[in-house]
Amino acid sequence: MFSLATKLSFFKNSLINRSVTTIVQNGYKSSISLDKLYPKSNHDILAKPNLNLESNENFTGFIPIDKLIITQKTSSKPGGQHVNKTQTGVEIRFHVDSSEWIPKWIRDKLKQIQINRINKEGYLIVRSEKTRKALLNQADCMEQIRSMIHQASYKPKGLSADEKLKIDIDKKIADGRRLVDKRTRSEKKSNRKHPIYDSISDYYN
Amino acid sequence: MASVEKALLMLRNLPRVALNNIKEFPEVIKERKKQHALPRGKDAKFKLGADHKGAAQRMSRPRLGFGKSTPGYLRVPKEYYYEGHHLLRQYIPISLLQIQRLIDLGRLNPNEPIDLTDICNTKVLMLDPNKRHFGVQLTDEGADIFKAKVNIEVQWILSELTIAAIEKNGGVVTTKYYDRDCVYAMSDTINFFSSGKPIPKNGTPPLNAIEYYTSASNRGYLANPDEIRVERLKLAQKYGYTLPDLEKDPLKEMLSKRKDPRQIWHGLEPGWLVNLKDQCILKPADKEWIDYYKS
Numbered sequence: 001m002f003s004l005a006t007k008l009s010f011f012k013n014s015l016i017n018r019s020v021t022t023i024v025q026n027g028y029k030s031s032i033s034l035d036k037l038y039p040k041s042n043h044d045i046l047a048k049p050n051l052n053l054e055s056n057e058n059f060t061g062f063i064p065i066d067k068l069i070i071t072q073k074t075s076s077k078p079g080g081q082h083v084n085k086t087q088t089g090v091e092i093r094f095h096v097d098s099s100e101w102i103p104k105w106i107r108d109k110l111k112q113i114q115i116n117r118i119n120k121e122g123y124l125i126v127r128s129e130k131t132r133k134a135l136l137n138q139a140d141c142m143e144q145i146r147s148m149i150h151q152a153s154y155k156p157k158g159l160s161a162d163e164k165l166k167i168d169i170d171k172k173i174a175d176g177r178r179l180v181d182k183r184t185r186s187e188k189k190s191n192r193k194h195p196i197y198d199s200i201s202d203y204y205n
Numbered sequence: 206m207a208s209v210e211k212a213l214l215m216l217r218n219l220p221r222v223a224l225n226n227i228k229e230f231p232e233v234i235k236e237r238k239k240q241h242a243l244p245r246g247k248d249a250k251f252k253l254g255a256d257h258k259g260a261a262q263r264m265s266r267p268r269l270g271f272g273k274s275t276p277g278y279l280r281v282p283k284e285y286y287y288e289g290h291h292l293l294r295q296y297i298p299i300s301l302l303q304i305q306r307l308i309d310l311g312r313l314n315p316n317e318p319i320d321l322t323d324i325c326n327t328k329v330l331m332l333d334p335n336k337r338h339f340g341v342q343l344t345d346e347g348a349d350i351f352k353a354k355v356n357i358e359v360q361w362i363l364s365e366l367t368i369a370a371i372e373k374n375g376g377v378v379t380t381k382y383y384d385r386d387c388v389y390a391m392s393d394t395i396n397f398f399s400s401g402k403p404i405p406k407n408g409t410p411p412l413n414a415i416e417y418y419t420s421a422s423n424r425g426y427l428a429n430p431d432e433i434r435v436e437r438l439k440l441a442q443k444y445g446y447t448l449p450d451l452e453k454d455p456l457k458e459m460l461s462k463r464k465d466p467r468q469i470w471h472g473l474e475p476g477w478l479v480n481l482k483d484q485c486i487l488k489p490a491d492k493e494w495i496d497y498y499k500s
Contacts, residue, residue: 029465030468031467031499034463034466038429042430045433045437048434049434065441068445070445134349135370138445139444139445142444
């Protein structure tokens with residue numbers, strides 16, 4: 001009906017060495033416009049968020065989706081014509097050795113743990129037919145992959161000095177108690193035998 | 206005219222024989238009368254239910270249920286299931302499948318931002334603001350099939366699958382709250398313009414909706430744009446698609462168009478009077494009015 005005249009203004013920020021684009025809408029501005037509610041934010045929703053998500057040492061959770069091979073296939077469950085015709089099942093595979101987005105040590109562990117999912121050519125395959133929508137099945141596959149990588153990147157925390165000290169003390173106490181128990185038990189058994197006659201016992205009897 | 210001819214003429218004009226113009230069997234009528242008939246004669250003493258003398262004859266029996274135990278109507282607790290239902294907001298559902306279909310058939314223009322007015326003008330929904338319909342909600346049926354790149358604005362979204370399906374194709378979704386007056390204006394725009402009222406100023410959402418419309422995960426219109434950018438990335442990672450790069454897209458300007466929180470239509474401000482007959486817009490000149498509509 002009536003078209004709005006928008007104004008695109010570009011600012012170059014030399015400190016960050018990146019050009020920041022902000023979209024300023026010419027036109028009506030009320031007292032609760034977004035400029036006034038969030039004056040410091042960049043109001044361009046379609047820009048890329050400036051987050052560094054590459055996994056160098058630890059897995060950050062970010063998976064570059066163009067490195068995965070996603071295929072949609074027909075599901076194997078019952079359902080008649082609809083299930084035979086629509087492709088709602090999703091399979092995701094990626095080559096483990098050549099995936100640079102996973103740190104090396106995690107890659108090796110992943111190969112050990114998920115050996116059943118990796119085929120001869122080295123591709124890790126994940127499938128999902130859980131729901132009736134391909135997008136949801138795709139989300140399920142992504143969740144599986146992410147949790148697998150998180151599982152492989154688990155580093156046990158190790159014991160602190162206090163914990164180690166406590167373990168030593170507990171062990172010594174347990175040893176002491178064990179030895180006392182042993183001694184009492186052996187005494188009980190030897191008391192069941194007939195008494196041994198010495199010179200002293202002769203004197204008392 | 207002979208009597209036979211008369212009779213036949215009558216028959217031609219009389220209504221069809223149906224259940225509503227047939228008399229019942231006389232036995233059935235007699236039976237029914239017997240059921241509701243008062244007992245008479247020697248049966249009357251025993252069957253009318255009233256003793257001789259006593260409370261029954263004197264019509265002074267207590268009310269139903271009164272007696273030794275608590276009566277039924279006091280035993281069962283009250284559950285106010287429908288309390289406040291006359292104050293609740295309703296949002297009519299429209300699915301992604303319907304929107305894709307409308308775009309394919311040419312009833313919705315994907316090259317312009319899609320609004321509540323656009324959806325109402327397709328006459329696909331029966332939106333009646335008198336029935337507390339406060340707008341439209343998007344459902345996720347057809348998320349697999351959705352292919353259009355749109356800038357769409359609805360009033361409520363329940364599942365994030367709809368948001369993912371739209372953003373996967375390079376589109377933009379926002380959820381916006383509209384006042385009652387605004388919904389009246391948007392649902393039947395021509396009627397509203399002919400009524401001679403100035404464009405209303407949209408109000409802030411009620412208390413139980415503020416959290417929804419200020420959260421970035423619902424793409425609320427009052428949410429922080431920084432957070433919305435992060436949420437877009439999060440959804441893309443969750444559902445397994447790359448966010449399309451729209452820097453060099455010719456439609457980028459259209460897709461980043463957003464209305465002011467108090468604005469109803471793109472390009473029109475609250476306070477303006479649209480005159481369709483003389484094809485002109487009247488704007489307020491008094492400072493008080495201008496300040497009011499900009500507050």
